[in-house]
Amino acid sequence: MKSLLRLIGISLVAAALLPACAAPKKTTPAPRPPYSQRADVQAWVAEAAQRRGMSAHWVAHQLAQARFLPQVPRLMTPAPKATSTAPDWAGYRNRFVEPIRIRAGVQFWNRHADTLARAETTYGVPASIIVGIIGVETIYGQHMGNLRVLDTLSTLAFDFPQAHPRAAQRQAYFQGELEQFLATAWREGTDPGQPLGSYAGATGLGQFMPSSQEQWAVDFDGDGHIDLMNSVADAIGSVAHYFQAHGWVSGLPVAYLPVFDAGTLDLPTLLAPDIRPSFTPEAMAALGVTPQDGQQHPGLLALIELKNGSNPPSYIVGTQNFYTITRYNWSSYYALAVYELGQAVAAAREGRTALPVTPRTAPAGPTP
Incomplete structure (x- = not known):
């Protein structure tokens, strides 16, 4: 307190003599109206109830119990570029x-x-x-997760952070998820105020x-x-x-390690489809990457790029099954972590150590 008062030029004695009226007044934010009392929500209730054959009164009653969770929009807001860190596969892997x-x-x-x-x-x-x-x-x-799903989905459906670059699209998505959540509870006769989950409603x-x-x-x-x-x-x-x-092919490998040909390597073409399998093994080899032990692979392949912070990126070759894992969470880092964790658990059950997948960096070549 002393240092603070000194900084603003007021001694402790002078501060004590200040009249009470000089003290700043504390203001409390106006209480938020229940979701069911908001005009935008009322319109949504009528439409959702009609679409799903629910009682509009029941839907409004449920939303009257929903609470706005201020931490949820914050968690959904992307970090500013100035403070965000570069993706790092090794750091991501070590978390899981x-x-x-x-x-x-x-x-x-x-x-x-x-x-x-x-x-x-x-x-x-x-x-x-x-x-x-x-x-x-x-x-x-x-x-x-320990947040009520009714609260998280209501917050994201009606108070999604507008700073998000795809705010309208994401808000529409969460309105659909809230509608489905309520429709399931209505059909099954369960209390939608009971389930707990993540900050996204999972x-x-x-x-x-x-x-x-x-x-x-x-x-x-x-x-x-x-x-x-x-x-x-x-x-x-x-x-x-x-x-x-979502397309899992029984018996198909998840990924191969790439073998690079520096003389023919064409990374821009190989990376253009992102993680979607788009190349036969022969077409990939013609562009400078051969899947190790996968030259006879029966389907299409994708070259997967993994960032390594400030270090050069590294790569693996993903199959249809790798792509299928990303349908659960649209991230190549996630898919590889899932695969590696499963392999590590399988090895530990058998008393052996799983060899980690070690993505390979590309050699310097004619790629612009």
Whole structure:
């Protein structure tokens, strides 16, 4: 306090003699009206209720219970470029492929080995991929989120941060997710104020959004009800079904290491399709990259670039299955972390050490 008063030129004695009226008045922000009392929300309620065959009164009642969460828009707002850090694959990997998740993954796999094997047989998705997803998403159910889904989705549906570069598109997306969330609760007769999830409204061991749950979640334990938070079997089966529905090819590798030909390397052409598989092995080789051990690969491939902070980027060759993992989270870093975590857990169960995928840097060549 002394240093502060000295800085503003007021001694402690003088400060004590200041009249009370000189003290700044504390102002409290006006309370936010319940969502159900906002004109924009009322219009949305009428339209959503009509589309889904819900009672408009019931929908309005639910939104009257929803609370604005100020931290949620902040978490959705991209960091300013001046303060954002360059992507770094090694740093990203170390957050997820680490001892705590590997040990928890071994316990999870051992405990649910029969269910994982049944999901692999049913949907063709390896147990290691399912284990990798659930480990990256929630550390096998340890961190599924503690925010009410009704609050997060209402906040994002009606108070999405306008500073976001795709604010209108994202707000429309979350309005759709809120509508689906309420429609599911209406149909099943459940209380939408009960489920907890992430700051984006995802729930359960696999962090499904409401629309994903509606389309791809399955009752894998056969109890007549889908419960992604409390039924591990439902979560495992739903993750596997999601991958099958998004193009997983049973028996296909996830990625290959690239072998570069500096004389013919054409990175701009190879990277133009981004992570979508677009090149046959022969076409990729003609552009200066041969997939190691993948010259006879039966499908299309993509060259995946991974940034390494201030160091040169490195690369792997992704298959259709690598691309399918990115349909769960649209990030090549995420997909490779899921794959590596699953491999590390599988190796730990067998008492061996998994060799990490080591993306390779490109040599200097004629690429402009």
